Amino acid sequence: MNYIFKYGKNFMAISDNIEADCHKHWLLQMFLSSRKELNIEVNGKLIPCSAILVNVDTPHLFSTEGDPHFTILVDPTTDLGRVLRGLLKGQPFFIFPREKTMIMQQTFQDALAQKSHNAYLPFVESIIAQFDYSNMNNFDDRVIEVLNLLGNCIHEDESHQIKHFSDKTHLSESRLAHLFKEETGIPLKSYVVLHKLQIAYQSIFNGENITTAALNAGFDSPSHLAYTNKMMTGMSATNIIRDSEFLKVF
Incomplete structure (x- = not known):
């Protein structure tokens, strides 16, 4: 289990x-x-x-x-x-x-x-609690704005587009992508996919099935969610859900 x-x-x-x-x-x-x-x-x-x-x-x-x-x-x-x-x-x-x-x-x-x-x-x-959080550097304000936009997004295609973030931060798409990767270590396009996967799992924690979770997160289909999950975890989403107990959200 x-x-x-x-x-x-x-x-x-x-x-x-x-x-x-x-x-x-x-x-x-x-x-x-x-x-x-x-x-x-x-x-x-x-x-x-x-x-x-x-x-x-x-x-x-x-x-x-x-x-x-x-x-x-x-x-x-x-x-x-x-x-x-x-x-x-x-x-x-x-x-x-x-x-x-x-x-x-x-x-x-x-x-x-x-x-x-x-x-x-x-x-x-x-x-x-094992780790020391006292010496972290702050992200650039424009990176923080992108993260906030994603945190408040409505999971529609427009809110997941690099152009949307570019317009909001007043940076070109290429400059924003470079800045985001430099600050976070992850490409912005890849982070958007990761964000959608996080939203899908949040839905699963809330008791939704894979189909509903995929749609809630902005994936094209349940199979798109399943493929993304397999690529990122090496495991089947169906098997993870079947063999897992979701205990706590903090």
Whole structure:
């Protein structure tokens, strides 16, 4: 079973049942095993570790092999994403130091031992609290405006167009695209797709089916949502929903 949480724009899961094909996406992703080393490949190489952060646009392959694991899919524009990007320093992955890994694993084991959903939320919050948020740089005001426009959009085609953002920020489309990528680490067009996927999952958290979720998010069809999800997660959206329990939105 997969237990999935939504934390702002970020998604987290506790699972012993993940078998993802090799894929890459414009999210940062952290993996933590409960006990033994991860079964994870990054850029085609097996990485021996128990806790790792994988950078955006980096091919990776992962399997839980029946053991409980914790993973976070992190939007690079969030506070957590900005902090984690600082750890990566442009590298494809970052292996967490042994001392921090042991602390996170012990907290994870304690939560699993309670065998209660109520224990998972404090664990998730403890992971978020592991990082120092005091030295983040602010985004350019025009990037912030784009993020606000997306946050308030009505999920119609016009509100997802680069021209729409260009007009609102008084920058050319090419200049805005360059600025957004420079500030966030993700192309603006790719971020719009990611945003639509986030909206779709929000609908699923609210109990909607895939068809309704796809339409709510501005996808052309349920198959378009399914294809996008498969490309970005390496897993079938139908299987994720069937095998998952959506526990909490914070």
